Amino acid sequence: MAGIDLQFALEQVPKILQGVPYTLLVTIVAMIVGLVIGTILAFFRIYRVPVLHQLTVLFVSFFRGTPLIVQLFVFFYGLPMLILSLNDTFQWGLNPDIMSPLVIALIAYSINSASYLTEVVRSAIQSVDKGQLEAAKAVGMTTFQGMYRIILPQAFVTALPNLGNHFIMLIKASALAFTIGIMDVLGISRVIANDGYRFLETYLVAALIYWLLSIIFEIILARIEKRARTFEGRASNTA
Amino acid sequence: MLTVSNLHKYYGDTHVLKGIDIEVKQGEVLSIVGPSGSGKTTLLRCMNYLEKPSSGQLSINKVDIDAKHVSKKQIHTLRQQSSMVFQQYNLFKNKTALENITEGLMIAKKMPKSEAEEVAESFLKQVGLSERKQAYPNELSGGQQQRVGIARAMAMNPAVLLFDEPTSALDPEIVGDILAIIKDIAKQGMTMVIVTHEIEFARSVSDQVVFMDQGEVVEKGKPADVLVHPSHERTKRFLKRIHQEPDFII
Ligand SMILES: Nc1ncnc2c1ncn2[C@@H]1O[C@H](COP(=O)(O)OP(=O)(O)OP(=O)(O)O)[C@@H](O)[C@H]1O
Ligand SMILES: [Mg+2]
Numbered sequence: 001m002a003g004i005d006l007q008f009a010l011e012q013v014p015k016i017l018q019g020v021p022y023t024l025l026v027t028i029v030a031m032i033v034g035l036v037i038g039t040i041l042a043f044f045r046i047y048r049v050p051v052l053h054q055l056t057v058l059f060v061s062f063f064r065g066t067p068l069i070v071q072l073f074v075f076f077y078g079l080p081m082l083i084l085s086l087n088d089t090f091q092w093g094l095n096p097d098i099m100s101p102l103v104i105a106l107i108a109y110s111i112n113s114a115s116y117l118t119e120v121v122r123s124a125i126q127s128v129d130k131g132q133l134e135a136a137k138a139v140g141m142t143t144f145q146g147m148y149r150i151i152l153p154q155a156f157v158t159a160l161p162n163l164g165n166h167f168i169m170l171i172k173a174s175a176l177a178f179t180i181g182i183m184d185v186l187g188i189s190r191v192i193a194n195d196g197y198r199f200l201e202t203y204l205v206a207a208l209i210y211w212l213l214s215i216i217f218e219i220i221l222a223r224i225e226k227r228a229r230t231f232e233g234r235a236s237n238t239a
Numbered sequence: 240m241l242t243v244s245n246l247h248k249y250y251g252d253t254h255v256l257k258g259i260d261i262e263v264k265q266g267e268v269l270s271i272v273g274p275s276g277s278g279k280t281t282l283l284r285c286m287n288y289l290e291k292p293s294s295g296q297l298s299i300n301k302v303d304i305d306a307k308h309v310s311k312k313q314i315h316t317l318r319q320q321s322s323m324v325f326q327q328y329n330l331f332k333n334k335t336a337l338e339n340i341t342e343g344l345m346i347a348k349k350m351p352k353s354e355a356e357e358v359a360e361s362f363l364k365q366v367g368l369s370e371r372k373q374a375y376p377n378e379l380s381g382g383q384q385q386r387v388g389i390a391r392a393m394a395m396n397p398a399v400l401l402f403d404e405p406t407s408a409l410d411p412e413i414v415g416d417i418l419a420i421i422k423d424i425a426k427q428g429m430t431m432v433i434v435t436h437e438i439e440f441a442r443s444v445s446d447q448v449v450f451m452d453q454g455e456v457v458e459k460g461k462p463a464d465v466l467v468h469p470s471h472e473r474t475k476r477f478l479k480r481i482h483q484e485p486d487f488i489i
Contacts, residue, residue: 140319218280231332232375
């Protein structure tokens with residue numbers, strides 16, 4: 001590997017690692033907010049709530065049917081404009097600067113994530129046996145209590161493999177945030193690469209960091225899944 | 240204690256329950272028998288409002304409901320008067336045997352945890368399952384799961400216990416154990432409605448038997464009358480067919 005300056009590559013590692021918090025921030029926020037919104041939208045669909053049900057279908061279709069990078073640009077230019085027009089209409093004094101690139105990225109990724117997770121959560125909830133909610137009602141729980149305490153915990157376990165895949169996908173997809181100026185792993189790498197004209201070394205380091213992050217989270221997710229599945233039967237002590 | 244008057248249930252155009260009238264007194268055991276598809280499960284589920292009746296009146300423990308105009312709150316109150324034991328057990332899969340029982344006590348009845356656990360343990364003991372209280376449903380046999388199901392229903396301290404074919408999903412050799420437990424509860428003076436295919440059991444445990452066919456109550460009365468000397472042709476045919484079937488058919 002004569003063409004690769006190993007020394008240079010090693011020196012860049014600490015600098016590029018400084019982008020990891022941003023990569024993780026975007027990923028984790030998009031995962032959590034996406035899951036919360038996705039769960040709410042999943043209920044709109046399951047209970048066929050008039051209007052909201054149709055809007056959810058439209059929402060999911062749009063955000064799954066358009067490129068993420070295009071969505072990022074639309075939010076990047078659109079959100080500050082939205083604030084200005086809200087100020088105009090309602091005489092509010094919101095500062096459009098609250099829409100920093102980071103905030104915009106968090107919003108865009110969360111919404112995009114929600115569009116995928118709506119379907120994941122919906123099918124997981126629907127895969128839980130109907131008898132579970134009936135039993136909850138039969139012991140006097142309300143539908144909400146039954147959902148919260150019985151159905152959702154079971155649905156969550158069913159959804160875990162999909163949620164895990166989605167999380168790993170988000171780690172990689174978060175790299176697109178450099179396009180709106182986020183200094184995540186890829187954002188920092190681009191600056192370094194452009195300064196030193198060492199493109200290959202820099203991007204190889206970036207690739208290895210993404211790979212490592214994926215591996216670490218795959219291990220963590222596997223542990224979570226194993227723990228969450230205890231109620232499906234601890235091996236060997238079945239009667 | 241429990242009264243069903245002129246209860247009708249439609250699924251779309253299908254008329255599944257055609258004006259059911261039933262009365263069960265305090266401490267009585269009522270068994271419902273009848274061919275498959277006659278509406279037994281539907282009737283039982285209507286009593287617990289897991290299924291909404293199309294019309295008719297229901298009254299359990301002085302909670303009266305008219306299916307035509309009923310509020311969510313009324314349904315909730317009515318439901319708390321009875322408790323259901325399901326054919327497929329329907330234990331909460333993400334809860335241990337103990338938690339299956341404490342769940343309703345703590346969440347619906349707002350009982351403190353320690354008290355709920357005490358109650359749960361005493362009922363688990365009654366069904367002979369104390370040692371398995373930390374097991375999840377998937378770690379229990381069918382018979383054990385149904386014991387938890389019965390303990391869970393009883394722990395709610397309902398005015399009426401509802402059973403939907405509590406033994407029909409079980410291995411034949413366990414059926415007797417579960418029936419014995421149910422008989423035991425009956426002896427304690429519990430008011431019960433039992434849908435069952437176990438004719439011999441129905442005969443010995445019931446104060447009253449209802450024979451249903453095609454969404455109607457064809458015949459009701461004392462078990463010795465309905466099950467031994469039925470007066471209707473349909474009841475006779477049903478019993479004859481049941482007796483021809485070997486016991487161990489599932
Ligand atoms: N959710 C439903 N939608 C439409 N039809 C239904 C539904 N549930 C039950 N039925 C119909 O209602 C009728 C009565 O069903 P039900 O389950 O009450 O019978 P059953 O007497 O309990 O029978 P079995 O002995 O087989 O359990 C049947 O014809 C059945 O097909
Ligand atoms: Mg049935």
